[in-house]
Amino acid sequence: MSGNSKSSPLPTYFAVFFALLVGTALTVYAASLDLGRFNAAVALTIASIKATLVALFFMHVKGASEKLTKLVVISALFFLLLLLGLTMTDYATRLWS
Amino acid sequence: MPDSSTATALHVEEHNPALLHHFADAEQQRNSASLGMWVFLATEVMFFGGLFCAYLVYRLKYFGDFGAASKTLAVGLGATNTAVLICSSLTVVLAVWAAQTARRTLLIGSLVLTMLLGLVFLGIKGIEYKDKFEEHHVPGASFSFEKVPIPGHPGQFADPRHAQLFFSLYFVMTGLHALHMIIGLGIFAWLLAMAWKGRFTPEWHTPVEIGGLYWHFVDIIWIYLFPLLYLIDRHP
Numbered sequence: 533m534s535g536n537s538k539s540s541p542l543p544t545y546f547a548v549f550f551a552l553l554v555g556t557a558l559t560v561y562a563a564s565l566d567l568g569r570f571n572a573a574v575a576l577t578i579a580s581i582k583a584t585l586v587a588l589f590f591m592h593v594k595g596a597s598e599k600l601t602k603l604v605v606i607s608a609l610f611f612l613l614l615l616l617g618l619t620m621t622d623y624a625t626r627l628w629s
Numbered sequence: 630m631p632d633s634s635t636a637t638a639l640h641v642e643e644h645n646p647a648l649l650h651h652f653a654d655a656e657q658q659r660n661s662a663s664l665g666m667w668v669f670l671a672t673e674v675m676f677f678g679g680l681f682c683a684y685l686v687y688r689l690k691y692f693g694d695f696g697a698a699s700k701t702l703a704v705g706l707g708a709t710n711t712a713v714l715i716c717s718s719l720t721v722v723l724a725v726w727a728a729q730t731a732r733r734t735l736l737i738g739s740l741v742l743t744m745l746l747g748l749v750f751l752g753i754k755g756i757e758y759k760d761k762f763e764e765h766h767v768p769g770a771s772f773s774f775e776k777v778p779i780p781g782h783p784g785q786f787a788d789p790r791h792a793q794l795f796f797s798l799y800f801v802m803t804g805l806h807a808l809h810m811i812i813g814l815g816i817f818a819w820l821l822a823m824a825w826k827g828r829f830t831p832e833w834h835t836p837v838e839i840g841g842l843y844w845h846f847v848d849i850i851w852i853y854l855f856p857l858l859y860l861i862d863r864h865p
Contacts, residue, residue: 549719556711563860575856583849598660608671612678
């Protein structure tokens with residue numbers, strides 16, 4: 533956890549805040565362009581960058597002294613990818629129906 | 630702490646009232662609380678993950694129908710709500726910082742502002758739901774989605790049954806998210822009452838921190854819901 537002796541975290545908070553707002557504007561703008569199959573990829577990439585910013589700086593994963601916290605975050609992502617990935621190995625490869 | 634009187638009698642030399650007996654020090658106590666919240670959030674990732682998985686499967690299966698249904702949502706309101714939640718996340722980190730640095734007015738102000746922004750979010754969501762009811766886009770007996778063109782395929786119309794599937798996912802996912810917002814408002818009302826009584830100090834403000842973690846998590850869910858539900862196939 534961040535101690536009081538450290539320099540103020542406020543500039544970081546406001547920088548992340550503005551980055552999140554810019555990301556939102558960017559994703560709305562990108563959706564109005566015809567990027568073919570890449571529309572979804574661009575939207576999800578921007579969303580993931582925003583989510584990472586929130587987790588690292590607002591939820592203090594970056595400064596967490598406890599390694600277990602990082603382990604829990606990574607496990608959650610790992611099992612989510614397992615859920616989505618293994619489901620897709622079935623649905624995305626069905627040659628029938 | 631039922632036996633705190635005996636404990637203080639035995640350890641007279643130093644007893645920090647904010648530190649529970651079974652923790653070595655305040656930092657360990659704080660880390661344990663935040664770790665517990667993170668484990669809960671990991672279960673929430675799986676909880677919402679099932680819905681995201683269902684969305685992924687049906688979006689790929691009924692690609693055009695989902696695009697047509699998504700186009701009926703109000704992007705302006707959705708984007709406004711995204712911005713509202715981002716603002717509320719900022720007020721939450723300000724509240725945590727205020728608790729860390731013993732700024733009572735800022736703490737109370739940030740908590741109130743967070744709750745107001747949460748209410749604005751739910752209000753806008755309510756307007757969107759009302760519009761969907763009026764357009765008969767709510768799954769059920771009165772569902773109607775006739776002659777809606779599929780984006781990018783002139784002359785083709787969306788299958789109302791597949792569009793209904795999109796709206797089922799839309800209402801379940803945003804509804805579950807809204808339920809989390811309502812629970813978050815309850816948590817923040819309690820935090821506000823505690824802050825008003827002056828219970829939080831730089832040494833002990835764990836509820837503000839882990840309540841904040843919960844709020845940020847709900848924000849992250851929306852960060853994914855917004856593009857997936859509102860922004861697919863928007864381009865002309």
